[in-house]
Amino acid sequence: MDIESAQHWWQPVPGWLNTASYGLPPRQALDELGAMMDDWRTGRTSWEGWDASTHRARAAFARLVGVDAADVAVGAVVSQLFAPVAAAVPDGARVVCVDGDFASTIYPWAVHADRGVSLRAVPLAGLAEAAQDADVVAFSLVQSADGRVADYANVCRAARAGGAMIVVDATQACGWLPFDAGLADVVVVGAYKWLMSPRGTAFAYLSPQVRDRFRPLAAGWYAGEDVHASYYGPPMRLATTARRFDISPAWQAWVGTAPALEVVEQLGVAAIHEHNVALANRFLAGLGLPPGDSAIVTVDVPGAEQRLAAAGVRAAVRAGRVRASFHVYNTPADVDLALAALTG
Template sequence: MDSNPDQNPIRGHARWSAEPGWLNTASHGLPPDVAYEAMTLAQESWRLGRTDMDEFHAAGERARATFGRLVGAPAETIMASGTTSALLAPFAAGLPVGGRVVVPEVEFTSNLFPWLVQQARGVEVVTVPVSKLVESIDERTTAVAFSLVQSADGTIAPEADIVAAARAYGARVYVDGTQACGWLPVDVTRYDLFVVSAYKWLMTPRGAAYGYVDPDLTERTLAHAANWYAGAPDGDPYYGPPLRLAAGARRFDTSPAWFCQVGAAPALEVVERIGVEHIRAHDVGLANRFLTGLGLPSGDSAIVAIEQSDAQARLSAAGIRFSARAGRTRLAFHVYNTEAEVDDAIRALTA
C-alpha cells in the first residue's frame, strides 16, 4: 500500500499486505500480517500432523479475553461462536410467548431473522425505522434489538435514547455491534446482550464471532445449543451425563473453528494495541475527506453510502473495491486505508 508513513501513521502499529483500493471493510476486513502468518503456521502444523489442540484452545481464550477488554467486559461474560445469528438464537428462543420485540425495519437479517422466526410460537415482532425505535418502545415491549451501526449506510443508532427508553419500561436491550466494533468505542455493560461478527472491523478470519451477556440474562437463558465446548472447564467434557455447563457466558459457546481463533487472537490484539479511539479518528477522518471531496456534508461514521448513478462503474474502472447495498454505493474506510486511496476514489467519481 502507500509507502509514505505520513499518509497513515496508524500503520506503524502493524503491517498489512493489501493492494490499494479496498474500501469495503463493511463487507469484510483485511488481516494484519501477524494474523495471517499465525493462521498459516497453524495450517502447516495441521498438514504435517503436528497439531496441538491445547494451542488452539489457548488462542481462543486469548481472543475471548482481548475482545472483552475491547468492549469493557470481563472474559467470563464473553461467549464465542461462528456467527452473530448463532449467538442470538438462544436469547431469541428465550423470549416469552406473547412477548414483544422492536427491531429496525431495514436491519441486517442476521439480527432480524432470529427474532422473526419466533413469531411462529407467539412472539410479536414490530419493525420500524431506526429513527422511530425510541417512540415504539412502551409498556408492552419485552425487548428492543438493533444494530449499533446500520450495515446499509453506516447510520449510528441513537443508542443512549434507545437504552433509556427500554430501561424505563423494563425491556431488554439486544445490540448487534458487527459494523461498529473495531472503529467505534463501546461499553457493552450498558446492554443485556451485545454480539459481533469479528471478520469485518476487527479483521479476524470469517468464522469468529463474540458476544457479551449480562450475568442476569445468562442465568435466565437456556443454552439451547449446549455442546461439549460449553461444558464446565474443570470437568471431563467428552462423555456421559450429568449436564455440566460453564458457569458464565461460555455456556453459550459453540465448538470453535480452530484456525479462525488462531487468526483472531493476534488480529484483536492489533486493534487493542492501536486503540479504538485512534482508529475512529482515522477512519471517520478518511470518510469525511471522501464526502467533502464530493461536495457532501461530513458525518460521524466510517461507512458512507452515496447515490450517484454511475458510481459503481466509475469506481470499478479505477480499481476501487466497494459494495452495493439498498440501492446505493457503500464505501468503508479502515486502519489500512490511506488518504491517497480516498483521493483516488474522489477522482474516479468526479473526473
C-alpha cells in the same frame, strides 16, 4: 504505535473500501495462522495450543467492549449467538427492531411468530421512543446498509425505563466505534469485519442479569465447566459462566482472530475511530456532501458502481447506493482514487 506507523502490517491493493463486507488481516494474524497451518499439515502438535487462541480472543474482546471475560461466549456467526436469546422470550413477546436492519438481527425473532412473538419495525430515529413500549429492543449499533449510528445511550435509557431487554448487533461497530457493551443486556459481534479476523468467529456479551433466562441449545463438550472432562457423558456439567453458550471453536479461525483483536487493542479504538471517520469525511467532502459520524458512507452518483470498478476501487452496493467503508489500512490515497473515479 500510531496508525500511520502501523500501516505496513497490511498490504492491500489500493482501493479496498469494503471493510463493511470483510476486513483485511494484519500481518500478525497471518503469521500465526500460517504457523498453525504448517503444524496442522505435519501433525506435529496437539490442538490445545491452537485452542489457547480462543481464550486470548475472548479476553481481548472483553477488554475492547469493557466487560468481564466470564460474561462472553464464543461462537461462529451472529444469528447462532442470537438464537438462544430469541428462543427464551415468552410467547407473545413484543420485539421492536429497526426497519431495514440486517437480517441476522431480525430473523432470529421473526421465526418465533408462530408462538405469538411480534416484530415491529420502526425508523432508526424513532427507536428510543418505540423501545419504551416493548419487551425486547433489538438493533444494530451501526446500520449495515448505510452506516447510520444508533443513539446507543439514549435507546438503552429508554428501554431500561420501559423494562425492555436490550439486544445489540455491534458487528459493524466493534473495532472502530468506542462503546460500552455493559449498557445493553446482549451484544453480539461477528469478528470478520472491523475486527479483521477470519470468517467464522463471533462473540456474545451475555449480561449476568439476563443470562439465566437463556437455554444453551447448542451445548456440547466445549460448554462444559471442565472441557477436558466433558468429552463423554452423562452427566452434563455446564460452565457457570457465559461459556455454557460456547460452541466448539474452528481452530484455524480463532488462531487468526486472537492476534487481530490484539492489534485493534494496540492501536486503540479511539484512534481508529478518528482515522476512519476522517477518511470517510474526506470522501464526503470531495463529493460536496456534509460530514458524518461513521466509517461507513453511502452515495448516490450516476454510474458509480461501474466507475469505481473501472478505477480498481472495491466498494459495495447496498439498498441501491454505493457503500464505501474506511479502516486502519486505508489512506487518503484510497479516498482520492475513489473521488477521481466519481468526479472525473
